[in-house]
Amino acid sequence: MGFSTEMCMMQGFTTDQDTAMDDLYGNIENTRRFNTCLNSMAIRIATVFASLKELPCVWYRASKESDESTAAKVRELVPTKLASAVWDMVSKYKSTIPSFPQNETCDLLIVDRTVDQIAPVIHEWTYDAMCRDLLNMDGDKYMHEVPSKTGGDPEIKEVLLQDHDSVWLELRHAHIADASERLHEKFTNFVSKNKAAQIQQRGRDGGEISTRDLQKMVQALPQYTEQVEKISLHVEIAGKINKIIRETELRELGQLEQDLVFGDAGSKEVIQFLRKQSTPENKLRLLMIYAIVYPEKFEGDKASKLMQLAKLSPDDLKVITNMQLLAGSSNKKSSGGEGGFSLKFNNQKIKHAARKDRTDEEEETWQLFRFFPMIEELIEKLNKSELAKNEYSCINEPSKSSAQRVPAKSSKTPQTAPTTAPHSIRSRRTANWGRSRTSDDGYSSDSTLKNVLADFKKMGKRIFIFIIGGATRSELRVCHKLTTKLKREVILGTTSMDDPPQYVTKLRSLGERQVEPPLNGLGI
Known part of the structure; x- marks a missing residue:
């Protein structure tokens, strides 16, 4: 059938339709496609x-009544039709x-x-997203040099x-x-606990290695090699990213991107950045936000002037x-853009924001980590049955019996989680959902989510969210995070997983595919 369910811990699936955005939102005159x-x-x-024997309650983003063109109406109706x-x-x-x-x-949204439209282009600062955004990976494949076993040139x-x-x-x-x-x-922990590594370290420090030490190294070598390769690979990758x-x-x-999204920066800061030396791709992504x-x-000739400046x-x-064009009427809902709102400063200047800052709602966070995809709010609202009636x-x-269905573990009175004091945006810590339980040596590493997976049967009803036109790494991360937070398995479905360069390329070519002629001229 050609679709994949192997997307990170089985918490996602793709329908393997890389051209879906163009097929559904590009040249819509091609009704057959x-x-x-x-x-x-x-x-x-x-x-x-x-396959999962789940009967979903199907929610969807509803189209809005508007006086726009037929093409815009067709695009808005895609979620409804699906x-x-x-x-x-x-x-x-x-x-x-x-x-x-x-x-x-279960629920399907x-x-x-x-x-x-911000999530696909803003710089996401997680290790996963940075790898795919900055290292030109081919899917999950990463190529790197390793010393030759024969002593020759490094091997790829x-x-x-x-x-x-x-x-x-x-x-x-x-x-990151x-x-x-x-x-x-x-x-550091590996060296302190592994005898072979300690010997290797002493050798580097100029200490003498005895025959007995060499024998111990040989005995420990297979495991030592495997552990070192695993850790050193990621040390190399992280080093490249930081460089x-x-x-x-x-x-x-x-x-600047995040300040712009949260209403802390405006035109002045954007123009100042565009005058600096930066890559065309980074300038374009900033202008998209x-x-x-x-x-x-971007009305009238303002867009052309901004492009010339950049x-x-x-x-x-x-x-x-x-x-x-893709956004259609959704881009005109308010002067603040998608889901935007206005922030007044000194009763004179008005700055827009595309997100409300949720820093105080999170346990802990790192600098440049306050951005969140909109699906995080949507999933939480769906969980509370609070989706806006005029939009969804x-x-x-x-049915009544379904609504009364409760998860197996809810027969016990739930305990209220202790309140955690909010941390500053510059707090250099990791939220509990993202912490590992055993992570000292890299060999027994395990994620919180992996431990949660064993208890999925005890959780509440699953939540599925399907994004037409591609999803991002940050949105997949949200599903992992909310699975732990909501005690409901959250599964992301999409037509394709897109990293920023792929998404920009798709927008660049939107609508350029040729309309296919009818078969045999018969209109079928």
Whole structure:
């Protein structure tokens, strides 16, 4: 069928439709391609529920009444059409699949990429996201040099950054600074506990190595080699990332991006940055965020002037134009952009913000870690049955027996979690959901989520969220985080997993695929 469920700890799946954004939102005159894409998507989503024997309560982002063009209306109706198609298929399973639930057992929320156009382009500061954003990885493949076993030139080795790598499993959702510190601690602890490593270290320090020491090293060598390779690989990767951050002054840009999103920066700061030396890609991504928060700054010839100031091409302007086209009316909901609002300062200047700062709601955080994808708020609202009625609809209201269904562990009176005092945005700590339980040597590493997986059956109803048009690493991280926080397994579905360069490329070529002629000229 061509879709993948192997996405990080089985908490995600893709329908393997890399061209879905263009098929559904690009050249919509090609109705055959549109319908084929939507139908395949619905079948693959329904197959997930058939495999898990889950009957979802199907929520979706509803279209809004507007006087926009037919094309804009068609784009807004995509989540509605997909939700209807999925429910039509899944509801039939009640009579065709043995032991299939007759009442709703989980929640499914269907949205598209316009629900959050900042998440795909803002610099995400986790180890996982930085690897894929800055290191030109091919999927999960990372290429690096290793010493030749024959003593010749270094060899190129391919490694997969996946769940079988315990260090990767532990650090992938950690802030890059946190990951770097923890890797240093791992290596230090490893040397202090491993005899072969201590011998190696003494050799480097000029200490003599006895014959007995050499024998011990040989005996410990296989395990020593495996452990060192695992830790040194990630030390190398983190080192490369930190070097790129320093050389490109990425922290300054990252701070500006987040200040812009949270209303702490405006046009003045953006223009100052555009006048500096930076890569065209970074300037374009900043302007994309700027266009979302301040759409009025791109009206008329203002957009062209900004592109000239940034020394970007008309082809780059097309990316922003297509992004706004994709958003349609959702980009005009308010002067603050997507889900935006205004902040008044001194009763004179008005600054926009695309997010409300949630720093005080989190236990602990790192600098440049306050950005959160919009799906975090949506999932929490869905969990509390607080989705806005004027923006989200449900095809099948949950039946009474389903609504009364409770998780197995809820028979006991839940204990109230102790209140944790909020930390500053500059606090250099990691939230508990992202901490490992055993992480001192990198060999027994395990994530909090992995421990939680064993208790999934004791959790409440699953929450599925499906994003049409691609999802991001930050959104996958949110699903891991909320699984622990809400005590409900949160599963991310999407048409493809996109890193920032891929997303920008898709926007650049939106609508450029040729309309296919009817077969045999018969219009079929």
